[in-house]
Amino acid sequence: MPNAIEVRGIGKQYRLGATRGDRQYSYKSLRDILTALPRRLFRKSENKQPPMFWALKDIAFDVPAGEVVGLIGRNGAGKSTLLKVLSRVTDPTEGRILLHGRVGSLLEVGTGFHPELTGRENIFMNGAILGMRRAEITRQFDAIVAFAEVEKFIDTAVKHYSSGMYLRLAFAVAAHLEPEILLVDEVLAVGDAAFQKKCLGKMGDVARQGRTIIFVSHNMTALRSLCTRAVWLNEGRVTEDGPSALVVDHYLQKNAASNLESRWDDPDTAPGDHRARLHLARVNVKSERTDQITVDTPIELEFQYWNFTPGAELNISIFLNTLEEVCVFNIASDAAPRPAGLIRHTVQIPGAFLNAGSYYIKLFLVLEQTRVMFAHNNLIAFEVADGPRTGRWYGRIPGVVRPNFAWKSEALGPQADAQAHAR
Amino acid sequence: MKSPPEAEVRTISNDEPPSRVTEITPVRGWAPLKLRELWAHRELLYFLTWREIKVRYKQTALGVAWAVLQPLFTMAIFTIFFGRLAKMQSDGLPYSVFALTALTPWTFFSNGLTTSSNSLVTNANLITKVYFPRLAIPLAAVFSGGMDFLLSFVLLMAYTLYRGYWPTWNIFWLPGFALLAVVTSLGVGLWLSALNVEYRDVRYTVPFLTQVWLFATPIAYPSSLMHEPWRTVYGLNPMVGVVEGFRWAMLGSGHPPDAMFFVSCLAAVALLISGTFYFRRMERGFADIV
Numbered sequence: 001m002p003n004a005i006e007v008r009g010i011g012k013q014y015r016l017g018a019t020r021g022d023r024q025y026s027y028k029s030l031r032d033i034l035t036a037l038p039r040r041l042f043r044k045s046e047n048k049q050p051p052m053f054w055a056l057k058d059i060a061f062d063v064p065a066g067e068v069v070g071l072i073g074r075n076g077a078g079k080s081t082l083l084k085v086l087s088r089v090t091d092p093t094e095g096r097i098l099l100h101g102r103v104g105s106l107l108e109v110g111t112g113f114h115p116e117l118t119g120r121e122n123i124f125m126n127g128a129i130l131g132m133r134r135a136e137i138t139r140q141f142d143a144i145v146a147f148a149e150v151e152k153f154i155d156t157a158v159k160h161y162s163s164g165m166y167l168r169l170a171f172a173v174a175a176h177l178e179p180e181i182l183l184v185d186e187v188l189a190v191g192d193a194a195f196q197k198k199c200l201g202k203m204g205d206v207a208r209q210g211r212t213i214i215f216v217s218h219n220m221t222a223l224r225s226l227c228t229r230a231v232w233l234n235e236g237r238v239t240e241d242g243p244s245a246l247v248v249d250h251y252l253q254k255n256a257a258s259n260l261e262s263r264w265d266d267p268d269t270a271p272g273d274h275r276a277r278l279h280l281a282r283v284n285v286k287s288e289r290t291d292q293i294t295v296d297t298p299i300e301l302e303f304q305y306w307n308f309t310p311g312a313e314l315n316i317s318i319f320l321n322t323l324e325e326v327c328v329f330n331i332a333s334d335a336a337p338r339p340a341g342l343i344r345h346t347v348q349i350p351g352a353f354l355n356a357g358s359y360y361i362k363l364f365l366v367l368e369q370t371r372v373m374f375a376h377n378n379l380i381a382f383e384v385a386d387g388p389r390t391g392r393w394y395g396r397i398p399g400v401v402r403p404n405f406a407w408k409s410e411a412l413g414p415q416a417d418a419q420a421h422a423r
Numbered sequence: 424m425k426s427p428p429e430a431e432v433r434t435i436s437n438d439e440p441p442s443r444v445t446e447i448t449p450v451r452g453w454a455p456l457k458l459r460e461l462w463a464h465r466e467l468l469y470f471l472t473w474r475e476i477k478v479r480y481k482q483t484a485l486g487v488a489w490a491v492l493q494p495l496f497t498m499a500i501f502t503i504f505f506g507r508l509a510k511m512q513s514d515g516l517p518y519s520v521f522a523l524t525a526l527t528p529w530t531f532f533s534n535g536l537t538t539s540s541n542s543l544v545t546n547a548n549l550i551t552k553v554y555f556p557r558l559a560i561p562l563a564a565v566f567s568g569g570m571d572f573l574l575s576f577v578l579l580m581a582y583t584l585y586r587g588y589w590p591t592w593n594i595f596w597l598p599g600f601a602l603l604a605v606v607t608s609l610g611v612g613l614w615l616s617a618l619n620v621e622y623r624d625v626r627y628t629v630p631f632l633t634q635v636w637l638f639a640t641p642i643a644y645p646s647s648l649m650h651e652p653w654r655t656v657y658g659l660n661p662m663v664g665v666v667e668g669f670r671w672a673m674l675g676s677g678h679p680p681d682a683m684f685f686v687s688c689l690a691a692v693a694l695l696i697s698g699t700f701y702f703r704r705m706e707r708g709f710a711d712i713v
Contacts, residue, residue: 014711084551084710085447086447087553087554088445088447088554089550089551089552089553089554089710090707090710090711091447091449091450091707092447092448092449093449094449095448095449096446096447096448097445097446097447097448098444098445098446098447099444099445099446099447100443100444101443102443103445105552105553105554107551107552107553108548108552111548111549111552111553112474112548112549112553114474114478116477116478116481116482117474117477117478121474121477124470125470125474128466128467128469128470129467129470129549129553129555130553131553131555133466134466
């Protein structure tokens, strides 16, 4: 396959203070220039250059035509900057990129949408901005409207649309762009589950049509299923470039956040409300080595909260999720009327249950078994390391759980089968 | 090392589908204008202009009437204060006709200047998300004033006819004067919009600038107050050529295009060319600092 994208030694340097982080200082005012002038006259060499930093440095890779590549990395690692350089929104400071084919970039859904314009008008406007010809938009118009499911409202100003309709319309235009190279930034992070599913489905279609795609996302499951290859950026450099499953795993292992205990000591300000507030959540490691949780380590999850309403029927419900947002399980404690004061719940997770990986706990405090009094979305997090293995296979064992179910293996005797054949 | 031109787009084959190679490299210093690329994006320019026009008077009670009311109100105020109270000369014309003829192109110019100088900042969301020739944004801002200009021009025609000034052959010069106003507005708009990205002081300077410019242009008074050679020097303000040209074409007053008009044209073209180059030079930083 010929290369669709060739990136050679790309670097992008920013003046500190000129990044998205602190926007208010990003443009100069005349006053700054004037006040800096005397200093510049008298001090010649020092402090002449504002502090600079490299948002991207020595980035090099090739993407063969038809390959779907995921870009991963933490916030600020340079993923979006790289996409901006690739889509020519901003110039690189050094290096060279060759793009073979028509490029469509989708750094945001609905770029150029104007709330006062109707759906129809915005389709044309947005299409033109994304680089579609008018004839092309006209040809695709019905398909776009059908995909967005907004037929009835196509002549209504989009400011009257629900946010879901708005997103669907915006994505529909982008989805009907037909570039040879598609650059997509985190568009799947918005919208509800149904919308995301639709987006992912469309992305899959586009990928199967043999387009070249570079895709930035924090959704590791989507990345693993859509992309054949992943490039991991860290502090503006390529840390790893390889098959997506492998790179994503390494990335998740590296970035696993452990937070074995969360605690609030002030019953007036802790998370919660006047009825109950959280005091403590922690992971208790039930083995001799308390510094590490392996696949064999039994652990205990402990939760404490203050109940301020004597006799309230309370229980907690916990969700154990992987970093990729897959829920491993949701279990609830017993529900019973609780006295006022500190209440503790503990639950045991045996060894040989969770697979190696990173997990975090989401908690609901539930009133009368039906009403969620409050929720905490990321209460504690822990990482399960791989334990010592017997055998000669050391690769990653797939799956969310790693149960140690009993095997029964027996030899049925060398003769039985052989004799059957002999007859 | 000599840098190759930035983001050069060359068509390698004309087969369907078009296969293109885009090269992205850094560029320093003065950049080529790449007007051909702008031409390739003419549909986008059309849509941006159309959006500006469409959106401009949305959710206003009077709507498009504002296009006509702006020069009309200014004319009324000028007529009362300069015409009646200050007894300003008006080349022997009724003061209201004298003022409205000048205010019509002036309103186009000052609105074009104001919207284009803010255009890059108001369209920051486009600039940071999509690539297209950035020149399209201030261009669309100036062009979108064309609709307002046409409407107010209809008012001007109606009023001059009502006051008994019938057009002569001079009127065929009018598109030339209008073009001069477009070029001037664009030239200044390009300079200010590019400056505004980095120095937001521009936003506060523009109202002041247009006010000073208004009085530096013979709108409330005739340029015949000046004598040669100063009248020709006065032409360095291209709007002098536009306003005097409009009066000559519509009302037959003043001079036919002369040295002063020529100076105005030169000044406007100089503004446009320098503005375009400056804009292209600053352009590559827009997405990072806007």
